[in-house]
Amino acid sequence: MYQHILVAVDGSDASKHALTAAINLAQDCRATLTALYVVDNTPILYDAGYYDPSVLRKALIEEGDRVCADATLAIQAAGLQPNAKVVEVEQLGDDIAHEIERSAQAANADVVVMGTHGRRGFKRLMLGSVAERFVRVSTRPVLLVPTHQPD
Numbered sequence: 001m002y003q004h005i006l007v008a009v010d011g012s013d014a015s016k017h018a019l020t021a022a023i024n025l026a027q028d029c030r031a032t033l034t035a036l037y038v039v040d041n042t043p044i045l046y047d048a049g050y051y052d053p054s055v056l057r058k059a060l061i062e063e064g065d066r067v068c069a070d071a072t073l074a075i076q077a078a079g080l081q082p083n084a085k086v087v088e089v090e091q092l093g094d095d096i097a098h099e100i101e102r103s104a105q106a107a108n109a110d111v112v113v114m115g116t117h118g119r120r121g122f123k124r125l126m127l128g129s130v131a132e133r134f135v136r137v138s139t140r141p142v143l144l145v146p147t148h149q150p151d
Contacts, residue, residue: 001029001110002025002026002029002031002110002111003029003031003032003110004031004032004033004034004107004108004109004110005022005025005026005029005031005032005033005034005109005110005111005112005113006033006034006036006100006103006104006107006109006111006112006113007019007022007033007034007035007036007071007112007113007114008036008037008038008100008112008113008114008115008130008134009035009036009037009067009068009071009084010037010038010067011063011066011067011070012115012117012147013115013147014115014116014117014145014146014147015067015114015115016115017115017145017146017147018113018114018115018145019035019071019074019075019113020074021113021143021145022035022113022143023074023075023078023080025111025113025143026078026080027078027079027080031110032080032081032083033075033080033081033082033083034083034084034085034107034109035068035071035072035075035082035083035084035085036084036085036087036100036103037063037064037067037068037084037085037086037087038064038086038087038088038089038096038099038100038103039057039060039061039064039086039087039088039089040060040088040089040095040096040099041057041088041089041090061086061088064086065086068084068085068086069084071084072084085103087099087103095130095133096130096133096134097130097133097134097136097137098137100112100114100130100134101134101137101138101139104138104140105139109140110140110141111140111141111142111143112134112138112140112141112142112143113142113143113145114130114131114134114142114143114144114145115131115144115145115146115147116129116131116132116144116145116146116147117129117146117147131144
C-alpha cells in the first residue's frame with residue numbers, strides 16, 4: 001500500500017507513539033521509513049541584542065541529532081533500513097508544519113505519521129498543534145497517532 005513513510009519525531013511521548021506506529025506500518029507494507037526532526041529557527045532569527053541565537057540553534061540541532069539517533073536504533077531493531085534526518089525551517093514565515101510538508105514532498109512520502117497530544121480547549125488554544133497545522137497544509141495522507149488511547 002505505502003512505499004515510503006515519513007514520521008515526524010521530536011522526542012515527546014506523542015512522537016514515540018507515532019514512531020512505533022510508523023515502524024509497524026512500514027513492516028506491514030514493506031515500506032521504507034524516514035524519521036524527521038525539524039528545528040524551528042524562526043523565533044531565534046531576530047536580534048535580541050545581548051544574546052547569541054547560534055547557541056540555541058546549536059542546542060536544538062544537537063537535540064535533533066539525539067532524537068534521530070534514538071529513532072534510528074528503534075527502526076534498526078525492527079529490522080528496517082533506518083533513515084533519519086534533521087532539517088531546519090529555512091523560509092521566513094514558514095513553520096514546522098510547512099517544513100514537514102516540504103520534506104515529505106522531497107522524499108516522495110506516501111503518508112506522513114505524526115503524534116498528537118489530543119489537547120482540547122484552552123490548552124490547545126495556548127499551545128497550538130503542529131499536527132493540526134500540518135493536516136491543513138499537507139498534500140498527502142496523514143496518520144495521526146494519539147498519545148493516550150481512549151478508555
